[in-house]
Amino acid sequence: MGEFELIARHFARAAPAGGAVVLGVGDDCALLQPTPGHQLAVSTDMLVEGRHFFAGAEPEALGHKALAVNLSDLAAMGARPLGFTLALALPAADEAWLAPFARGLFALADAHHCPLVGGDTTRGPLTLSLTVFGEVRPGRALRRDAARAGDDLWLSGRTGEARLALALRRGEPWARGELAAVQDRMDRPTPRLALGQALAATEGVRAALDVSDGLLGDLGHILQASGLGAAIDAEALPVAPALAALDAEHRLDCLLAGGDDYELLFTADPSAHAAVLAAGASAGVAVTRIGRLRSAPGWRVLDAQGHDLTIRARGFDHFAGA
Amino acid sequence: MGEFELIARHFARAAPAGGAVVLGVGDDCALLQPTPGHQLAVSTDMLVEGRHFFAGAEPEALGHKALAVNLSDLAAMGARPLGFTLALALPAADEAWLAPFARGLFALADAHHCPLVGGDTTRGPLTLSLTVFGEVRPGRALRRDAARAGDDLWLSGRTGEARLALALRRGEPWARGELAAVQDRMDRPTPRLALGQALAATEGVRAALDVSDGLLGDLGHILQASGLGAAIDAEALPVAPALAALDAEHRLDCLLAGGDDYELLFTADPSAHAAVLAAGASAGVAVTRIGRLRSAPGWRVLDAQGHDLTIRARGFDHFAGA
Known part of the structure; x- marks a missing residue:
C-alpha cells in the first residue's frame, strides 16, 4: 500500500445509512439524492497554511475549522447540509497530523450529518479546499x-x-x-x-x-x-x-x-x-x-445619543499587504 | 478595488439563462435546481504546481485541463454537467496569467454548458481545486x-x-x-x-x-x-x-x-x-x-497467440518517489 492510499484510508468511511448519499468515496463521482423539488446550495473555500492558519496549527482544531467555515456558508443560506468534498495537499504523509485532523473534521461532520462524499489527496504545500452541498426549499434561501x-x-x-x-x-x-x-x-x-x-x-x-x-x-x-x-x-x-x-x-x-x-x-x-x-x-x-x-x-x-461614531475599521483583503 | 476583487472579476460572469443555476457567484452559496428526481454526481480534484503541471505551464491550457480532468469524472459516471466551483491559490495577482487562464477555463465550461457557480481566491502557492456537479438518472450511473x-x-x-x-x-x-x-x-x-x-x-x-x-x-x-x-x-x-x-x-x-x-x-x-x-x-x-x-x-x-505478455508497468502514486 502506498503512502497515498494510507492517507486516503483516513478519509474513507462508509456513508451513513438513511442519508442523501447513494454512493460515497471511491468511484469517479459520489452520488447524492436530494429531497425532491429542493434546490442545491453549494459553497467552496480554500485554506492555505501561513495565510488562513498558522504553520504548525493544531491539526484537530484545523480539521474542525476547515469544515466549520464552509458549513457556516450553508447556515447563512438557510440550507440543510447534504455532504462535502475535501481536496488536501500535504507536504508529506504524516500519521501524527492526519489522525487528529480527520478526528476534528469528522466530529463536526457527524454532528451535522454532513458526510464526506469525495476527495483528492496530493503532495504539495499544506492546502485544504472544501466544497459543501446543502439543500433548501425553493424561494426560502436567505440571499x-x-x-x-x-x-x-x-x-x-x-x-x-x-x-x-x-x-x-x-x-x-x-x-x-x-x-x-x-x-x-x-x-x-x-x-x-x-x-x-x-x-x-x-x-x-x-x-x-x-x-x-x-x-x-x-x-x-x-x-x-x-x-x-x-x-x-x-x-x-x-x-x-x-x-x-x-x-x-x-x-x-x-x-x-x-x-x-x-x-x-x-x-x-x-x-x-x-x-x-x-x-x-x-x-x-x-x-x-x-x-x-x-x-x-x-x-x-x-452612539447612545444617536451621534455618528468615527470608525477606522476596514475589511480584510487576502491580497492586501504582504 | 483590491487585488482580490480584481481577480474575482475574472471569474464573475452571469449564470447562463435556462440552465440549472438559480443563483451564481457572489452570495454565501450558489443555488442550483437539478432536474426533479435525478441524482447529483459530485467530484473534486486538486492540481498543484510542480506536481500536476510544470512550473510556468501555459495558463490557457492549464485552465482547460483543470476543468477537463474534473469533467472527465462526470463523463465516467455518465452524468450531465450542472456547474463547478473553483478554489484558487495564487502567489500574486498577475493579469498576464489570470486572463488566459480564465479564457481556457471558460471556453471548455461554455462548450459543455457547465457554468462556474462559486469560488474562492487567495494568496498562496499556485494550487487549483475544482469541484464539479452533474446529474444522472437514478440507477443509470456507470459505477x-x-x-x-x-x-x-x-x-x-x-x-x-x-x-x-x-x-x-x-x-x-x-x-x-x-x-x-x-x-x-x-x-x-x-x-x-x-x-x-x-x-x-x-x-x-x-x-x-x-x-x-x-x-x-x-x-x-x-x-x-x-x-x-x-x-x-x-x-x-x-x-x-x-x-x-x-x-x-x-x-x-x-x-x-x-x-x-x-x-x-x-x-x-x-x-x-x-x-x-x-x-x-x-x-x-x-x-x-x-x-x-x-x-x-x-x-x-x-499477445496475438493468446500467450501472456510480461508487463512491467505500474500505476502512478502521487506520494511514491520524491
Missing part, C-alpha cells in the same frame, strides 16, 4: 440581495472574540486578557446551521450572510446587493466578557471588524421580531437586534 | 462495481500519447517523435461527456471509469470493486500514429500505464456490442473492444 429598507438588522451570538484571540497570539500591545478564554472562538467556530434553517423557515426574515471578514465589511455585501444603507446602534452590539477589559476603541474595532466570527448577520421585517427571537431560542443561539436598514446608502454607527 | 464476468472491456479513443508528450518534454532517451504531434493530448485532454451520457443510456453498459493513472492501474479499480479479473488483447489496443516509432516495450508501457489519458474504460454485456458502437458513433468518439472480464481475479495481457 444577500433580499433586504428591504426598514428591516431590522440582527446578529447571532457575539463578534470580536476571534480577533482578540489573534491579537493575544500575536502579542499586539493593546490586547488584554487570557488567550484560553477566547481561543476556541478563533480555532473552533460554531456554524449556526440550526439557526439558519430556522430563519429560512421564518416568515419575514429576508437577507443573511455569515460574518467572516468583519461585521461592517460583510454588512457592506448585503447593502450593496440590496441597494440599501444601514444604521448600527453601537450600544446594542453584544459584548463578550473577554472584551470588557479592552479600551473602547479597540473593543469597537473587534466588534465591527474583527473577522473569523462566523456569526449570522441577517435582516427581517420588524413584524417578525418575536418570530426571530423564537427562531434563536429554538436553535439555542442568542440573537440581537443591532440596527436597521435604510434607503440612504452606506452605513452609520451611532 | 465501478457494476461489471460482470463475461462483459466486454471497451476503451474510448487511444491511450499513451500524453505519456509520450511527457517523455519528449523531459527528454527521456527512449522517446521518439515530435512533441507538437502529441502535446495537446497531455495539455488539453478532451472529457468524453457525450460518450459517457450515451453509454449511461445504453442497455447492457455496466461499469466505467476514466483512465487518468494508466489503463492497467485504473482497470484494477473496476476489477477490485467488481470482484473480477480481466484479459486484455494487446493486439486490440488502438495505437496512435505517434507511438508507432517507439520500441515495442515502451509502446506497450505508454498504452497500458501512460497516465493523463482521460479516455473512458468501460464494460458491457456482449449483447450490447452494436449499441456500444452506436453510442460511440453518436458521440463522435471511436470505441474499441480491448478485452473481456473474467471471474478469475487479476489481469492478464495476451
